[in-house]
Amino acid sequence: MSQLIPGCPVSWHDRDWILLDIPSIDRVLIKDPVSGHMELAPAAELQTTLTTEKGKQGLMTIPDEDWNAAWNRFEAIRPLVERKSRTRTRQEVDEVAARLGKDRATVYRWIAKWQESKTVSVLVRRARSDSGKTRLATEVEAVIQSEIEAFFLTRERPSVVALWERIALSCREKQLSAPSISTIRRRINGLQDRLIVAKRHSFKEAREKYQPLRGSFPGADVPLAVYQIDHSPIDMCFVDEQYRREIGRGYLTIVTDSCTRMLAGFCASLDPPGALSTGLALAHAILPKVQWLTERSIDAAWPIYGIPSKIYADNASEFRGTMLERACREYNIVMENRPKGLPNYGGHVERLFRTFMHRVQALPGTTFSNVQERGEYDSQGRAVMTLSEFEHWFSIFSLKVYHQRPHRGIGRIPPIKYYEQFLLGTSTTIGIGLPEPVRDERKLRLDFMPYVERTIQEYGVVIDNIHYYADVLRPWIHARDPKNAKLKRKFVFVRDPRDISEVYFFDPDTKTYFAVPYRNITRPKISVWELNAALKRIAAQPELQPDEDTIFQGLAEMARIERAAGEKSRSARRTSQRRVGWRQNAMPAASTNSPVETPAPRGDGEVQPFEDIEEAQ
Numbered sequence: 001m002s003q004l005i006p007g008c009p010v011s012w013h014d015r016d017w018i019l020l021d022i023p024s025i026d027r028v029l030i031k032d033p034v035s036g037h038m039e040l041a042p043a044a045e046l047q048t049t050l051t052t053e054k055g056k057q058g059l060m061t062i063p064d065e066d067w068n069a070a071w072n073r074f075e076a077i078r079p080l081v082e083r084k085s086r087t088r089t090r091q092e093v094d095e096v097a098a099r100l101g102k103d104r105a106t107v108y109r110w111i112a113k114w115q116e117s118k119t120v121s122v123l124v125r126r127a128r129s130d131s132g133k134t135r136l137a138t139e140v141e142a143v144i145q146s147e148i149e150a151f152f153l154t155r156e157r158p159s160v161v162a163l164w165e166r167i168a169l170s171c172r173e174k175q176l177s178a179p180s181i182s183t184i185r186r187r188i189n190g191l192q193d194r195l196i197v198a199k200r201h202s203f204k205e206a207r208e209k210y211q212p213l214r215g216s217f218p219g220a221d222v223p224l225a226v227y228q229i230d231h232s233p234i235d236m237c238f239v240d241e242q243y244r245r246e247i248g249r250g251y252l253t254i255v256t257d258s259c260t261r262m263l264a265g266f267c268a269s270l271d272p273p274g275a276l277s278t279g280l281a282l283a284h285a286i287l288p289k290v291q292w293l294t295e296r297s298i299d300a301a302w303p304i305y306g307i308p309s310k311i312y313a314d315n316a317s318e319f320r321g322t323m324l325e326r327a328c329r330e331y332n333i334v335m336e337n338r339p340k341g342l343p344n345y346g347g348h349v350e351r352l353f354r355t356f357m358h359r360v361q362a363l364p365g366t367t368f369s370n371v372q373e374r375g376e377y378d379s380q381g382r383a384v385m386t387l388s389e390f391e392h393w394f395s396i397f398s399l400k401v402y403h404q405r406p407h408r409g410i411g412r413i414p415p416i417k418y419y420e421q422f423l424l425g426t427s428t429t430i431g432i433g434l435p436e437p438v439r440d441e442r443k444l445r446l447d448f449m450p451y452v453e454r455t456i457q458e459y460g461v462v463i464d465n466i467h468y469y470a471d472v473l474r475p476w477i478h479a480r481d482p483k484n485a486k487l488k489r490k491f492v493f494v495r496d497p498r499d500i501s502e503v504y505f506f507d508p509d510t511k512t513y514f515a516v517p518y519r520n521i522t523r524p525k526i527s528v529w530e531l532n533a534a535l536k537r538i539a540a541q542p543e544l545q546p547d548e549d550t551i552f553q554g555l556a557e558m559a560r561i562e563r564a565a566g567e568k569s570r571s572a573r574r575t576s577q578r579r580v581g582w583r584q585n586a587m588p589a590a591s592t593n594s595p596v597e598t599p600a601p602r603g604d605g606e607v608q609p610f611e612d613i614e615e616a617q
Helices: 064-082 090-100 104-117 136-152 160-173 181-189 193-200 203-210 275-286 290-295 323-330 343-360 387-404 415-424 441-447 471-476 528-539 548-565 570-585
Strands: 009-012 015-021 027-031 038-042 226-233 246-248 251-257 263-269 310-313 334-337 451-454 461-463 466-468 484-488 491-494 502-507 512-517
Touching (some): 064 090, 104 136, 193 203, 226 275, 263 387, 275 441, 461 491, 471 512
Antiparallel strands (some): 451 491, 461 466, 502 512
């Protein structure tokens, strides 16, 4: 887990700065190293390095054998990149290189790549497209890394000038352009103080000076070390937003930080828990929440964000074999089952759920914990709150009540205060610094979404009988598979099940996602669940064929029936409210393409609904 600490170089608004001070957990003081100008910047907007296009790689486009090779490389260098209090010697690097059949410089390059992007996909071997060109930056980076490790971080404590002279000499010997001394100074300024003290002085001195506070959960020594995720039905009945009549219970997925007991993120839904709700809750926990709070007019601080090291769940099998598993691996998140019979591993999140549900049971429409507690209370008749209103209430309670109250499990310190002490330090301990925000928020959200693979035809792409088109697809029409020219190439399209009015095409050349809307953009927005209901209805009528026009005609007819039954039917109101929730929380639209005439499909064969979507139901 990368940290933002005083003295490290950062990027803000595409400019280089030096982080001077961390006066609070959401604001930092930064300085322009050239002009000396200082700014107070939002911590969630900083990066330790500039994002580069080179580092982008679509998870779904990586062949399994290449992904496995990259993962094996990361597993090999993991002890080297994660070690902070032990000396990382050249001999250890050589041992890894020998085990993999690589040279020392290659291993240092892998370490540098990982430290820059913090994603496994940068270790995927890519086909060379730069024959005849030099790769000075990568080679120089390997020299810098090697000399810092082998020369500067030693008990002899050489100066930065001496380090620069050695790097310049080594570069000359390799016929490389040497970096400037200011570059080397910035690199040293970016090293953790504890690391420098440990390697140039002693481990004991570093431990005594920088030993952080300790959490009680196994392995949860610092914030973001261990997250716990769990699901539960919500103990109350909700009403729909149109008629304000009862539609049943919802479900809540929460993500908690085991060290500080902070609520890191959540997902409230009328749909049962699954891979989608888990992915949404994790993305919510990982990303900064300033904009999320602003959009909901919630005046409260929610400073926790960042990529956790490990996730515990009661049933981690929901990750296996899905896009969720690969996304977690991409961001180096270890998934673990909570061991049965060990209350320390699950008690925190379960107690937190009890705390939340105890407050819920004081709200109108509560179902209480069981039938005995409910007695003759009319939960359905007294329901007054919509799911979106509950989401707002739950956020206020979590941020303004739960986070602010003393917590017995952490020495009667409020979770928000405990989190702040870890990051900023106390009068007797050194803070660990702020977590580094995710560089590409949109990519992270899409990485945790299900996807399909399709060929691209002259009419665009067809997914579950729905046509999509944008000009970005044009260069790939009838493209052949680069590994087998007899086959058409399949491309990755990520889809948010809550709103399938557009899909996200991953361009294999630019390594970028592009939004691709309906080919006929006059069609209404629908969800995957609505599409499946329409297809099921069509299948029950043998005289109908599942084409796009029939699907949307059926959806319109179903909507009319729903509206007519809305005031009378609880299930119709619940279906309508689920649709509202899907619309409100789906990925924001990103396309404004004009409608294009749809030629008859040919060459791709019949497309069966959801035949290869990778999402656990």
